[in-house]
């Protein structure tokens with residue numbers, strides 16, 4: 001029967017505490033060096049929560065010595081009889097009768113009564129089937145594991161040992177039923193589960209059997225020879241640089257065990273003991289489930305293979321013959337011939353080469369005296385400069401523009417130091433060689449670049465720089481020194497793009513300084529270029545703002561800027577270490 005322990009909130013000092021308090025002056029000189037210790041103990045003994053704890057403790061001590069006997073073991077039958085009697089004998093229309101009948105027929109009330117009867121009968125331990133203990137004599141060591149689990153999966157994957165044909169535990173999913181039991185280990189051979197023999201069966205068939213098991217599970221296992229290596233979750237967190245759908249992945253060794261995620265999700269890598277399939281949880285999710293995700297090596301291989309296949313398809317569709325010089329179909333041709341325009345920056349051990357996989361991240365608390373620069377990237381004419389102007393105008397003392405350098409000759413309508421700092425090609429080249437530029441590139445025969453010192457001095461002044469470089473430059477900008485926050489400015493859908501830009505009489509500045517209104521073709525090109533950019537560089541973006549309504553987009557940008565300055569965020573681990 002349920003018991004209520006009344007907690008008297010008008011707390012009186014517990015008699016035992018009172019006794020210590022009374023003797024405190026006598027023992028004080030023997031026990032304490034100074035008066036502070038004694039007064040601390042005095043305060044502690046008088047604390048309200050200590051009094052309540054003492055009270056509870058004493059009540060529990062009394063209760064634990066009392067033999068509790070259930071009032072009835074058949075509350076289900078009692079309720080059923082009551083139900084029939086009430087329905088037969090009472091006025092059916094009476095409100096109280098209807099309510100009682102309703103309560104008695106509620107499934108959870110019935111479940112509660114049923115549970116009460118089981119507990120009253122002492123049936124709270126799982127019943128282990130006696131047959132389970134029929135142990136074959138040729139099995140040298142056998143462990144019998146009995147688990148009572150809910151509808152969750154068992155949390156193991158299996159594999160067949162080629163030499164012996166034995167089916168054994170390949171992986172244990174962290175936090176799953178098997179892992180929580182602490183009784184099952186990688187390498188344990190499975191003889192039997194719930195009476196189903198595993199020896200000599202195909203692993204796929206047995207995986208199906210495993211996935212259907214619910215409720216109590218009894219396993220007969222041959223212990224692994226070395227299970228000393230205890231499972232300890234790693235502390236590594238990574239940002240996913242690609243999206244993964246486990247349900248569509250035919251290669252995943254156990255589809256139900258797969259963990260789907262979106263690009264940008266932060267994942268807690270629990271185990272990397274398997275080179276191809278890691279175990280991970282989604283960071284920040286309550287009761288996060290551990291699942292299998294492709295390792296960075298596997299993802300790289302698959303992506304390269306996919307690109308190579310795509311290229312093969314394109315080649316076979318077009319008239320161009322496949323080059324006889326091609327040796328390995330696994331390495332995409334574009335990868336071999338592509339020139340690196342910018343110096344590659346180390347982005348942590350999880351970002352291997354050209355295929356974006358995972359980037360190791362760590363939590364970062366922003367320093368209010370050194371704001372991280374905001375980098376606006378997007379397709380030409382999407383409105384980055386307009387947004388930058390508006391952002392700076394909203395708080396000119398806080399946000400600042402960074403004027404880039406160029407070797408291009410100044411146009412009549414341009415001012416030195418406003419759009420660009422105009423310098424000679426020679427001067428610019430020597431600056432690039434001596435690594436004075438955080439990013440640089442060449443466009444139509446002219447060099448353009450941003451000097452590191454300009455960015456750094458703005459950061460040191462406590463100003464938040466707003467940069468609008470070319471998208472290729474963001475890889476070079478991503479350094480521990482600068483810690484940029486990259487915002488992708490995306491156009492709205494074509495219809496809205498035309499509508500908003502026509503309303504604003506949006507224009508394009510031509511090379512001679514003249515302007516012309518944006519055409520429909522410009523809008524179509526803009527959307528196409530933006531989609532391509534997102535597809536190729538999306539993994540480097542920290543957030544996306546759709547520039548439909550200028551006012552709303554500026555406000556969103558302001559909010560992002562504020563959160564970058566105040567919120568604890570995940571940044572590449574290599575920027576911290």
Ligand SMILES: Nc1ncnc2c1ncn2[C@@H]1O[C@H](COP(=O)(O)OP(=O)(O)OP(=O)(O)O)[C@@H](O)[C@H]1O
Nearest residue numbers: 380381382383384385386500501504506507548550
């Ligand atoms: N949300 C918007 N609604 C209407 N007009 C806009 C919007 N955003 C930008 N514009 C207009 O679109 C034109 C192009 O904007 P802007 O020059 O800022 O583009 P940009 O991305 O900086 O281009 P570029 O990279 O070529 O310098 C400008 O006339 C600007 O006022």
